[in-house]
Amino acid sequence: MIEFNTEGIAPTAASIRDLHTGKFREVLPGILMIKGAKNPRGFDQGYGILKGKDLVLIDIVEEAYKEAVEYLLHNGFNIKAILITGKGVTKDAYADFESLSKDAGDADIYVHPDITPQDYETKALNRRDELLSKFDLEPHVVPGKEGQVVLYCSKHNGIVFTGDSALGSDYGTDELLFTRGREQKGKEAFPVEEFWQGFSKDFDYFFPRQGKPAIEVDVRTRTSLLDRLARGEAGLE
Secondary structure: OEEOOOOOOOOOHHHHHOOOEOOEEEEEOOEEEEEEEEEOOEEEEEEEEEEOOEEEEEOOOOHHHHHHHHHHHHOOOEEEEEEOOOHHHHHOOOOOHHHHHHHOOOOEEEEOHHHOOOOOOOEEOOOOOHHHHHOOEEEEEOOOOOOOEEEEEOHHHOEEEEEOOOEEOOOOOOOEEEEOOOOOOHHHOHHHHHHHHOOOOOOOEEEEOEOOOEEOOOHHHHHHHHHHHHOOEEEEO
8 A cells, every 4th residue: 555666766747647546655765645536626645754664644634545544554654643734624634633533543633723623632733843853844834824834844855745835737737837726815815925935945846735746846946936936826937
């Protein structure tokens, strides 16, 4: 249920598009990706960061991922936490937080406090703690976006897990285009523009929950991506 990248082959949009639904693949050493079921948006993507037998999962909440999570537990992997990057992700969950935790071997659930349910204790995803540091993760809160958090990982010259804060273009097109997705308008959009305008982390990989990722990004493309994303869209030429 995990296809390890033993040959160190760099991922491509085509290879990700052709992944089997509900099966983990190691797209970079220690970085897992899983394809969700087909939906009106195309399909969603979840991620995992692996250290030995310990791992954290990012946005792994959909029914299509459930069997793969069971595989991890039955094969000696220790799921430390499920990180949920925003309210939109929770709407796609097959169960409540308590059930998600139990199904992942009693893993902690990390969410922004703005979307924490009153009847279940979660961990705060709006600040770095010991576990996030262990997995080389920094949370960056997106203002005005219903508890949305962008996760930055320092591995592989920098990986950005955007959640729904940036959506990639459809796999069926030749273009590589990022948008701010289900964004607010007017005054509500301005803080999001400022967020991307001020995002200063270097990265080689830009992994959205929906749509094609940006892979092996150079400095020029990174600058263009963030600049245009700050203005509402980021077409990469």
